[in-house]
Amino acid sequence: MPSIQAPFSGNLTASYRGLLAFAWGQTRACAFAIALLAGVAASGLLPGLPVARYDLLVGYGVLLTLLFWLRGWETGRDVAVIAVCHVIGLAFELVKVSLGSWSYPEPAVLKFAGVPLYGGFLYAAVGSYICRAWHLFDLELVRYRPRSTAVVAAAIYVNFFTHHWLPDARWPLAALLLVVTAGSSARFTVRGVRLSMPLALSFVLIGFFLWLAENLATYVGAWRYPYQLHGWQPVGVEKFGAWSLLISITVVLTAATRRPGSRRPGTRRP
Template sequence: MRTLTQGIRQLLRFAVLEARCCAFAVALVAGIAVSTLLPELPVARYDLLFLYGVGLTLLAWKVGWDTGRDVAVIAGCHAIGLLFELVKVRMGSWSYPEDGLTKFGGVPLYGGFLYAALGSYVCRAWRLFDLRLTGYRPRITAALAAAVYVNFFSHHWLPDARWALAALLLAATAGTWVRFRVGESDHRMPLALSFVLIGFFLWVAENAATYVGAWSYPDQLHGWQPVSLAKFGAWALLVTVTFVLTARHSNRENRTFF
């Protein structure tokens, strides 16, 4: 009975920490949902959401949720996300059908905050869970993450290499463990498993985001449909880019991680 009670307490502690890590993402998606309920305003919804995202970022930094270095990583994720969005929207992978002053190449600037939210989650998780890595190979992992990012563009013109890259990532991260602390206890999991788990929850979040009108896939333009399970695998790969950026940032603060 005592063991069960301790297990439940640990699970609750873990849930609370996860909720704190997801605060930015939850607030962003909630803001998008609320924006669909607003009456017609003189300011376009996409422009309001961009200002809302900037305000959230400044608030998180001001109240200490994110450090100055975290904000730099989050800004990097925002820029990488915008480039990704520009190419994908141009190729017709999805669209932002509404108008806005802060919309360029069919992509509203607020779209980058969806990737910034992932950066915020990883930065906070690193700090709140006291993440440490063992057996991590930063150079090969970073090179493969870069190749994953490029492949999301190049597969429109060249053969899709995602499965080969996934296999290479599994090989490169074999023996790499993420150690994390919940309360007084240390736990660990394979790095590759953490990518899969984060990818799954990002797929769930993507379903919620498209449902409230953050963006629309071609099959959702005439009514919402669940996001394809193939996107689950895509997110599990794409999260490696954010991870590498955050790992580099954390390595500068604490070199004992590697």
């Protein structure tokens, strides 16, 4: 039984190698998101497309999903989680775009109420990251409270709709999320060493990198905030907090489909 340690404790050389291995594993877990954003960036450089760029990206997203499944990088269960993330994301987009929070200014055939179908793949990419990280790092949630965490995560999701008409409860919900995840941790393996991190801290760290990814996504034209329509500007830092809360939904969905010891044979650890 490997011992449980704080992340990258020990001598300096081992910590450095562990950090590099962790970073490489995270990069592998982000493969779908990296490929998707690369496709968005490349599509913006292609002249005279025979179909609308957003429609082309729908097909690209479907092909990516099939490729990851056929190559065994994602299981059928993972694809189901990713599909749910896609649907939840589209619902989120329909409300937010209708309220003018952001927009997809280019024309497309596969576009409903201002939202192209490819928009759901941006949330599917987050689902893919969580699923792949679960496999690659032998992720295990310890002292996790699935029901109470799911209820709070659902309330967080609903609040991102209702705050347009009702008082914004994100700060009370953030405090409640800290309460229901108190004592919960994510255990994972790097270079054969079992490590542990508070679950709430993992939400914050993932939220930060999602905020960085959002800056990159808007820069390559994935969508536009109102203040970016006449030239790109950095995404407001408040989105960092929003992603730190929203990631709880993806983690709850993924955790609900995992079984203890369900790591796939042949999945190489970082």
